[in-house]
Amino acid sequence: MRELSLLAILWSLIILNSCVQHADSETSITPNQLDQEKVSIEYAEGFDVVYEPNFIKVVTQSIGENTSFTDSVFIILDSTTILDESCKIINQEEIRLACQSSTHLAFLNELNQLSQVVGLCGLEYVNNPEISEVIKENEVIELCMTDQIQLENLFQCNPDLFLIYPFGSSQNNDYASKGIHTLLIAEYLEKSQLARLEWIKLFGVLTGKSKEANAYFESVKQAYIEQKEATVPTDKTFIMNLPFQDQWFMPSSKSVGVELIEDAGISYYYSGEKGTENISHSNEQVWNDGVSADYWVIIARREANYGLADLIAEESVYKEFLSVQNHQVIFCNTATADYFSKGVVEPHIILKDLCYATGQIESHTPQYFFLLE
Template identity: 45%
Template structure:
């Protein structure tokens, strides 16, 4: 009996050794190498046999790191724990409508099999495609509908790094995901550069690269290097609190590029700044410009704004008609706006009087 035990133990040990995975079903493909020039939240690393996409947190944010290896040489063997992908993206699930924008720009909306918050998608082009492709809702309140996800069995799930992503669960059930955090970038051009990551996944890296370069060039030509002297506050309160974006946030940097100064520039940190409503009232009475990005039904006017709170009537921007409003219920600011940062910049430059011939697309002067 003991002899049998001695014979079995090494056999069990051999059985437990992890074997490298052979990628029999993967076909190799040619690709064009592209680099990342602005974005800090992702990397593209090229090797002889694969491309590694790494997504990660940016300094000051809660840490996360994710990666996906795209196999370019089918004969190369990877360890089982490496998250590999053939590069044939035919079916994806997106956790945010912002991911849809990049997919739309690459004309691959028909690959979207599932969306979180499907009924809230305001992207007209996406909704037109969805009439035929019929993607599924993958979120149930603030939870992921895992059974739906498993049923869809997408090639990739584009997920949030924080909150309800449930990435561990995806991996457990054999689904492949990649964390996308383009919104953590600190400027709109860096955020746009994430189109390159999607470009690689859809084997449209050249298209993505040239789109990015042309928008970047236009934006760089438009942006102001010096201030025009106006300072600005932002948005509307949530109950009694007013969350102002951090001074180095993407949105604040966009308006700084339009020559405006942020009223809360001296506040530290990378997270939103919590200011009491009453404090903002006082600051609003001194601030030149008030930029509001919010959802409002109907034709929202200054009077409607004052009906929400009479204190707004005492704001300097209210008295001087310097309230720039983007109604996200009507304008696809969070979708198409990501792809058109140069248009966002033009809108603000036009509204603050720096740019003449332009018809605002996203922002309007509240009247």
């Protein structure tokens, strides 16, 4: 076992140094780069930042057993450092970023670095007016047609770094051969809301805003933990979501979304079910359970003035649900609230919304979740 550990450390050192070759001349380090605040990782498992005298190495990696990958980029602090050709080197100053997910924009927006974004997959899905306005002003290029990346558009925006999902990663080799640096980002695989939020530190390092990222993370973390600790657990239960055709895809009891709602003091109706993937239930089963679940948390895209009557119009059995009868349907309308993007960097506000809806706090203006009337 000990030998294996030593071997692993040795291998890590080899990997770490394999890209780096030091020039004989004296080092030339930019003062503002030396002044950068370091980031340390507290919750996140999917990335790491390694600080060396001449460079910073940003590593991303898979979490859990469902995927397996590791990726890295290098930020050179010493301009005389020479790296192997296979290393992906980026420059923090004036970095041009392309993003495959609008969630990345939320992190960059909090760091006031949206101007670095030159390309995005799914411009039409950005429903945060603040972000939408900036990307429109900056003439950010649409990178995707259906699910496919449009290479011509990607070349047109000419990014220094393309932030991509790990699935379909065989395409990465293609990007590399065309001279486009990529970095695999899988913040959605993290096991807690704060771990997901902590990815802001990675974006901080990439854009030279580590200090701001640390400050933002700390403030949100404090607010979240304070609210969570102030919450009184209850014996109330909740079900989630709406059916897709004949199936209800309930999140796993271990999912980040469920844990966030449970932090508001209510328990998941399907908490006894095992596994880390979504749980598929038939209409019958959820109709049967909906009659006794106290709350119903729905995250869906509907018209702006969507109400309880509209919900019942979708399926008349819903009027038998305890949550509907007691007006305890907690709804997040993704057509008006930027839950999937901005929500990732504002878990403290989401938690407050949920606590307000479940009666844990008396005064609050909901931003994401509210009780359906």
